[in-house]
Amino acid sequence: MNASRRVRVLLGSRTAPYAVFLVLLLSVPAVFTRVPFYTMSVAVLICLQAIAALGLVPLVGRAGQISLGQAAFFAVGGYTSAVLTTRWQVNALLALVAGAVLAVGVAYGVGRFIFRAQGQYLALATLSFGLVVGSLANQLPLTGASNGLSGIAPPAPFGVELDTDLSVYYLVAGVLLVCVLAVDALLRSPVGDALSALGDSPVATEAAGVSAAALRRGALALAAGLASVAGSLYAHWSSFMDPSQAGLLNSVQLLVIASVGGLRTPWGAPVGALVIVTFSEASKDLIPRLFPSATGNFDIVVYGIALIAVLLFLPNGAGGIPAALRKREKKQ
Template sequence: MRFIFKTSYDQDIRLAKHGGHRFWYGLLLAALVTAPWWLESYGLAQLTFILIYGIVGLGLMLLAGFTGLFSIGHAAFLGVGAYTQAVLAAQGWPFPLSLAAAAGLSAAVGAVVGLPALRVKGIYLGIATLAFGFIVEEVLARWESVTGGNAGLMVGQPQMFGWVADSGETFYFLCLVITVACTLAVLNLLRSPTGRAFVAIRDSEISAQSMGIHLAYYKTLSFAISAALAGIGGALYAHAIRFLSPDQFNIIASIDLLLMVVIGGLGSVHGAFLGAIFLIGMPQAISALKDVLPDTIAQAPGLKAVIYGAVLIAFVLFEPMGLYGRWLKIRTWFQLFPFYRKGLFKRQKAFQKSDRLR
């Protein structure tokens, strides 16, 4: 088991806490960089979608996992970013400018949607974001002169200053660079005073307010940053899917995104990517499962929904910390073996005095 003795504040906020982090994350980055050489085109396309959904998951994780504000209409921000990128790319905008515009417009919309978060919370905030999702879907369907309506909108390839991502490999590297940049940005944000304010709001709004944290400002900022990341993911998603229609950003897509961060592990940057792997890999697993099931079950129209619901219920009941929480338990078991105690991760109902006043 590794013991780390910290002797400075810089050491406490360092991204890589020890040599093991540098080794394993360096190995992961090397594997991702060399992926086009050891993955087939289909596997590379699936890995590209994992990176895209990982960016969206980072935004939703920042909102739900670190600020404690849940959104059931987050696919709307994904749609805003995707359609903004598609429209501007069709007008000849370079990819960096259109990507920045997609992130900026999504952030502005997120700030407006974040205003209800100043007065409502819990299930009422979820209803407000759900209503916003329906509004965006209807606007995308009715604004035919810009979005193409239900007929859809074709999206070209990313291009900037004479360079075009005209192959799966080049587009994968583009997504990889943007994903690494977004991940580093979120990690640095979380160790800054702003990120600590988000966590304080999540743990106790009363305690955070008593420490001088402006709740309205930081809640709105959290919504805006989360929406901006969803807009970046939406811009990449538009180029990956090459065709957009309003039904791609409906309530089902929002539930899938929320399911992604819950199963990945709330309150963890790793959980965003583990949830993205689950979201992309689960349909493949269901397709493989259909081959061994009886035809009456395999051809049932609601099989996918039943499996997703059962998996979510299982995680909520038996592993509320998600996939990353399960990995922490496995890692701790190996570190402490044979002295691992069964109830080490048992959830305790401990509340601060400020929470009891509600």
Template sequence: MLPKVKTLRKGVVVYLLLVILFPLLLADSYYHSVGVIVGLHAIVAIGLGLVMGLAGQISLGQAGFWGIGAYTSAVLAAKYGVPPVLGVMIGAIVPGIVAFIVARAIAGLQGYYLAMATLAFGYIVQIGIAEWESVTGGANGMISIPPLDIFGIGSSEVSMYYLVWGVVTLVLLFSLNIMNSRVGRAYRAIHKSEIAATSMGVDVAQFKLSAFVVSGMFAGLSGALYAHYMGILDPQPFGLHESIKFLTIVVVGGMTSIWGALIGAVVINAIGEILIVLGEHLPWLKGDIDTIVFGAILVAIIMFMPEGLVPRVRSWLMKSKGDTRSEIRSEKVEMETVS
């Protein structure tokens, strides 16, 4: 386990250096805003990775939880004068409660049926936001959402960047701790075989429920931060398009890797920015072409690299170092210690 701990520490150090240096190396505020969006997407993707990669559940409605968190915090702050910081906290809690209710309702579903149920949930949330005009503003959206200003932090692009990535870091460390704990081993056991996990004394239903709730809270937290960062909201970003994007981020980075969610967020958003630049010169690349591109990437990854980028790179490095046998022994030990 010691080599893994050393590798984890090195990864965290490199990650922190990149996060700190990014706005210093790229001084343009445009890149800072892109960095904020990447961080917000990474928070959602890390939660989705816990559900899909560790607990083995499929969710196509993550944008719904994102939207619930965004509108909860925005409505509380803009219409009822609740401090944005408190609104963000409530914006994380409410989606967690909704996730608990939804998870209990669809607890018996698996595979395609689970995917369709979560997809329907996402549509219900988006339609509800659009139709509840008295609260959400409906299709016209909301304006004048107060910024998240904590002792001056969040009042500029750079400060908001560091604030968001500070939250990303906390979410990342929390998730890494889960992954390396008994809970994480139970999640992986469920992902590999629910029957085997049950035989080892793992409460499959409760662990699935906890993963879904944590994922919903992460998405809600990201949505609340998004609302106060943008200052305006409308129902459009909280539909199927964003759910597919979140799913693509997780699959591209690697569903079984927490780091994969971060890498996937960077890669997919970089591709999105490239498409925007190309769209200025090639009109046929404008519109919803990014949805088509993300869908094509998703299919290609599933066909040719189902484990994702981070696990594939890690596998290459392990083979080059001859660590395959030690990794197999480590997995066996994890399975034995779940119970």
């Protein structure tokens, strides 16, 4: 076996992508401290956005259920951790688990109603749910109302307080790796096949004896759990939660991240988060230099341009490029 074939066999194995991903995660601190507009706080944000967007792969990419309420579950996790740790001094890890359980329970319950609608009506239903969560967070004294909650303790796994962006990065990067492994395993399982079948034909899925309603609720619950974990980690990292975290813009951002990276692959969320957060941070740095009179938030412009570019040139997302290249090589 020649060297080139050995390389192709190695890259074609299931463990190779994870090895490459692990190396990339470990190399981030060395790279991000030397490249303009990259910082370790940006690296933490990329990982958190990737975790939150990862749940949209089974839900939207495979099951075909449009969701504009992912940020609401992000806020549920963040506020649960914030309230439990600041008001009742609950351990941060227990608070994170409680937030995930609450988000999964709410998602499963809400799914019993919203999945009666499909298409654009489902998108509006999930959007409405997000607006309700944001409105409650903006008014309830328990959540600090419009002022939010501050003074949230930094994460302290095994009693070691992580009070720097670098230490928090290693934590969230590890969580991201575990989440990618879990979602990839799910998508390769019979459940993943059922989700793909549901996205292709709900009628055929029901005819095969699989409950489409249960699949939809399960996919929404998984998406909610991942978003909640990201929200809890964000709350402990930033030490602050406010109602804007449940806003429509954040839900759109997560959907764009998953779409840009690739909605049908677990690698789409990390790739999309890197691309979108990079473009967003670059726009904050470059646009004021190019247009000194420009003011306001440029993020929505970045999201729109990135999504249009992907729809035109990369319909399977940036994360689908390796699969496309392998398919092209087989044809040759």
